[in-house]
Amino acid sequence: MKDLNGKVAVITGGASGLGKAFAEKFGSAGMKLALADVEVPVLEETVANLRSTGIDAIGIPCDVSDAESVKNFSDSVFSEFGAAHLLCLNAGVATTGPIVESSLEEWKWVLGVNLYGIIHGLDAFLPQLVQQNEGHVVMTASIAGHTSFANMASYNASKHATVTIAETLFAEMKEAKLDVGVSCLCPGFVATNIFTSDRNKPEEVQTALAEPPSEEEVTQREAALEWLRANALQPSFVADLVHHAVVEKKFWIFTEESHTHAVKARHSEIQERRDPTAERIIEEL
Numbered sequence: 001m002k003d004l005n006g007k008v009a010v011i012t013g014g015a016s017g018l019g020k021a022f023a024e025k026f027g028s029a030g031m032k033l034a035l036a037d038v039e040v041p042v043l044e045e046t047v048a049n050l051r052s053t054g055i056d057a058i059g060i061p062c063d064v065s066d067a068e069s070v071k072n073f074s075d076s077v078f079s080e081f082g083a084a085h086l087l088c089l090n091a092g093v094a095t096t097g098p099i100v101e102s103s104l105e106e107w108k109w110v111l112g113v114n115l116y117g118i119i120h121g122l123d124a125f126l127p128q129l130v131q132q133n134e135g136h137v138v139m140t141a142s143i144a145g146h147t148s149f150a151n152m153a154s155y156n157a158s159k160h161a162t163v164t165i166a167e168t169l170f171a172e173m174k175e176a177k178l179d180v181g182v183s184c185l186c187p188g189f190v191a192t193n194i195f196t197s198d199r200n201k202p203e204e205v206q207t208a209l210a211e212p213p214s215e216e217e218v219t220q221r222e223a224a225l226e227w228l229r230a231n232a233l234q235p236s237f238v239a240d241l242v243h244h245a246v247v248e249k250k251f252w253i254f255t256e257e258s259h260t261h262a263v264k265a266r267h268s269e270i271q272e273r274r275d276p277t278a279e280r281i282i283e284e285l
Contacts, residue, residue: 017192065112
């Protein structure tokens with residue numbers, strides 16, 4: 001989509017992190033914005049800040065894991081703006097821990113947001129893009145959609161699924177000769193709030209935890225967050241890459257060259273029928 005001015009961008013997980021950076025970038029390009037998020041106070045603050053710069057923006061509380069909530073969001077978008085052109089399916093959460101200690105409630109929560117959030121967004125908005133034969137869909141996957149980190153099974157699974165959904169949609173739009181672009185964003189570590197996703201865990205997920213984290217685990221998590229803040233990419237940098245991909249209709253969006261080596265190494269293991277190497281994943285990233 002070369003001409004973004006006056007078009008409508010729909011962004012899930014739009015209150016903070018990557019979603020907020022997308023909003024700022026596409027809003028500055030003249031797009032009207034519809035943001036969805038579960039964190040209502042933060043969403044309201046983000047929308048107010050965008051409006052203060054002259055950007056036409058609305059914010060709708062929305063739980064992307066709930067199909068009805070996403071349908072209500074789309075109804076609000078079409079009622080307010082009459083159309084949607086750019087769909088950024090970005091909402092995401094993460095939880096950590098070995099599979100043997102992961103509750104079903106945690107699996108449902110992560111897959112509900114990260115995977116069904118994508119599915120519900122496509123169900124609610126894609127028919128409009130197809131009907132008008134104009135638009136672009138950006139799905140936020142991760143480098144975890146191409147590798148498999150230990151202790152992050154539900155997150156890995158959701159991102160691998162996102163990658164294949166994006167590839168499938170890209171093929172379908174090409175086959176149908178529709179002017180609907182698709183991009184798959186596969187970032188590495190970005191300075192967002194995803195590693196503090198616990199703040200948004202539903203009550204049933206919280207109560208399903210066997211026991212609270214130990215003092216050592218809390219210390220390790222805090223140290224990891226400090227490292228992330230010091231070394232992670234800034235969301236604005238990633239937003240620039242996404243903007244370029246939308247305008248130039250590029251499918252793959254990787255944020256770091258080292259990711260190419262990680263993907264090649266994994267595919268080499270598969271082709272040569274070698275066991276997965278955990279050390280390879282850590283070293284490459």
